[in-house]
Amino acid sequence: MLLEVKNLKSYFFLDEGILKAVDDVSFAISEQETVALVGESGCGKTIVALSLLDLIPSPGRIVEGQMLFRGEDLRAMNAERMRQIRGRHIGLVFQEPGVALNPVYTVGHQIAAVLRLHRALTRREAQAESVRLLGDVGIGDPEQRAKAYPFELSGGMQQRVLIATAIAGRPELLIADEPTTALDPTVQAEILDLLRYLQTEYSMALLLITHDLGVVAEMADRVMVMYTGKILEAADIDTLFRDPRHPYTQGLLESAPRLGVGRGEVLRGIPGTVPDFLELPSGCTFHPRCNLAEDECTRAFPPLEEIAPGRQCACYKVT
């Protein structure tokens, strides 16, 4: 197992109260596997990623849980070892390439910085390698582009550059946080192709964080559905799309437009809105929006239970 997360809890301690952004999340990723973490905006997906790299901004912190990367406890590491993990073993691709790249350095310089940090290359070697990486992420004329500043590149190219910095250390796990959200649909497809290509080429596992079910269907081996900081359902991709069990997952799938839907058929949304993290409903946080909800659901959050081999669901109504 490449990564094992057990009972992770990351809370933000605000003046208004404790915001449980990640509340008792457990999952695992094996080598070279693609796992998608799906959920609406603000459900805590990104905080899961930041927890792994110990990058949660204050006033947030990891309260509890265990994160084993190749058996090594990420939480027990000293700062020095953590810095080796970042970039060298776990790469992170941010959502907005335009702001994640530093505007005052050339893109070649920014890739070379990672190389020099993690791979003990000389300045010249790092330069050559960064040009090679730019070619690898599909940037034409990489030799010249390496001398360009981020603002001289299009959004798609910036995302490619950002991906190049994330894979420069040859990590075993690449976390892509909404890698295509800020991009045009045509460019999105290219970036997804690129991620898939790089995953095989560099034999990486991929943790894909997204709210876009289309992206999930195209990329993932396994899917985890997240809602208000908790995982509601996890299954492999085919099972989940064919036979969603949790009412929330069913609602998500029904509300997504897809080919084959009859003309004039109305897309059904999930009633209600995502609750405020500071005023979560009691019991199952989804119960106010759920048409199956009963008394039981308002009392305690249902545990995430194995309902079939390889698939889990957190719902009293699903067995």
Place this chain on the structure above:
Amino acid sequence: MARSESRVRLAPWLAIVPGVGHLALARRVKGAHLLAYAAGAVALMIWRSERIAEALGSRAIDEWLAVVFLIGSLLAVASYSLWDVRRLLEGGDGPLAGKSPWRVASRRFRVNILAVGSVYVIFLLYVLAILAPLITLQDPSTMENVLETRYLSPSLAHPFGTDEFGRDLFSRALYGARVSLSIGLLAMLLSKVIGTSYGAIAAYFGGIVDSVLMRLVDVVIAFPTFYLMLMLVGVFEANIVLLVLILGLTSWPGTARYIRGEILSLREQEFAESARAIGLPPRLVIVRHLIPSALSPVLVSAALSVAGMIGAEASLSFLGLGIRPPTPSWGNMVSGGQDALLVAWWVAFFPGALLALTLVSFSLLADGLRDALDPKTLMRRFV
């Protein structure tokens, strides 16, 4: 273009002369500047060759330094010119080479005539000050036949006239420039270096260290600087080092506060987070990513602060608390000339005018830098 290319082929040895290669490659502005500097330096060397030989043999370190600067700068200009010509011949930067933020800024700076003019003035003043021993014909403190030479009005022999002791004011003005200009530059550097590192350290450690450091800043700000200066120069003999220390050590809190605030806000930005995500230690995140992004306003305030420092030195010297005669500084020269203002206006006029020119130039420079570096003024007529 065809003609100029053939000229390079015909006489490649000409490229040894700084700027000629650029002129041949149609880089006229750069070529003219390089050529002009080199020609001026060589002309000065020929004109004052005896004085240079004498200066090299003398024990006075400032004369020796002037010669080293003259020759060194000439060599630097020549080798830069050769290097740059070779780079241009190899194809320059290529079509997609980045427009670095500095290059963009410099292009925007160059359209500002006042700012560019102030750069020439400042450059000229500094070069004249450094080369003062090689340029002046009279020693700044020699007094001979005082009765015959005192209060001579400006003439060819004494471009700025002479003072009550018959000393050549042109020569005193240039030597005074050395004092004033070096105090301005060094005190500014001291203040900005301390301010930047102090602010960065406070932001880096955060928490209680930050609180303690910033309360210390409040104390320094609350301190009446001018009285501190008066007291210190009263106790110690005022000299350049003391003035630089006093001016530099009392003026950094503004920079420290600015840098701290800027780093605290920049480090929440995503490029800082992504720098941490690749495993860069926080120390390097600040030095490589945050400080450079915060630095351009510091540059603007640095230009203003040189003017402030020079002004402060002049005020102290004018009051007789700064540099003491016979060592000339613009401040004490103005002060020395004020009694003779009605009989010999030039004694106070020339140092005063130079002082004003310097201060105005630095203000204009700061203005130009601000316009060039501020992205908000971008995109109107420059792009």
